[in-house]
Amino acid sequence: MILMRHGQSEFNVVYGATRTDPGIRDPRLTALGHSQVADAAAGLRAASVAIRRVVASPYTRALESARILAAALAVPVAVEPLVRERFAWTCDIGTPLSELAPRWPGVSFPDMAERWWPEREEHDHEVYGRATAFRRAMAGDPVHAETLVVSHWWFIRAFSGAELANGALVRVRLAETVEVVTDSHP
Numbered sequence: 257m258i259l260m261r262h263g264q265s266e267f268n269v270v271y272g273a274t275r276t277d278p279g280i281r282d283p284r285l286t287a288l289g290h291s292q293v294a295d296a297a298a299g300l301r302a303a304s305v306a307i308r309r310v311v312a313s314p315y316t317r318a319l320e321s322a323r324i325l326a327a328a329l330a331v332p333v334a335v336e337p338l339v340r341e342r343f344a345w346t347c348d349i350g351t352p353l354s355e356l357a358p359r360w361p362g363v364s365f366p367d368m369a370e371r372w373w374p375e376r377e378e379h380d381h382e383v384y385g386r387a388t389a390f391r392r393a394m395a396g397d398p399v400h401a402e403t404l405v406v407s408h409w410w411f412i413r414a415f416s417g418a419e420l421a422n423g424a425l426v427r428v429r430l431a432e433t434v435e436v437v438t439d440s441h442p
Contacts (some may be wrong), residue, residue: 257394258295258404258427259412260325261360261420263289265317267347268422281349285320292423293321297328300404300425305370307331308402308418312363313340315408319360322406329404334364335367336371338390341408342383348373380414387414395430 263285270278285293300307310333312322318340320335335356341348350373357365394400413419416427416436428436 257430258300258307258425259416259418259420260293260321260404260406260425261409261412262313262315262317262321262406263292263324264422265289265347267317267345271345274377277345277347279346281346282316282351282380284316289317289411289422290320290324294328296423296425297325300325301328306402307404308399309334310404311336311339312406313337313367313408313411314353314356314368315340315348316351318406318408319356319363322363323360325404325406331404332364333360333362333364335368336390336405337368338393339405339407339411340373340386340388342380342410342414343374343376343378344410354385366422383410383414387411391415392428400430 265277265285266283267280269286307329309331310322310326312318312333312335314335314337326333353365353368353370353372394403407422416426416428418436420426426436
């Protein structure tokens, strides 16, 4: 399985420069973010990495990243709220399913609630709990090894221990725990 952190978002730019929450809800990718994801997709294609599907967080920055990857790799996208970011900042206020689904035709939103993000800030142990639940679900999935998961810094850290820059990839092998196989390479 490959985990990818979404490309640079509008929030990332402002927060990176100021270290303050700019108040941007469910931000989009920047031009650099689009380029980061396109470069990652080209690297995966060039390396002939076997990907059968993209699983994405429901946040817009992850969905935009997933769309670029899915188009480049000719695979479907399914949304999985378990891989969302740790709810802590304004950027982690999501978009309701009734607004997301029409914006993303062809994307699967199986069993997703209208409001899929929490009411309050998540504690670290809650993110680790989601990561464990996702790892267990994927371990029983016959195509997990050919899955590309587009997620976020906190979730990827909780799932694998890797701390990825925007647009970076990490390959993992599922077992009782996650083993990082490569970092930032297809």
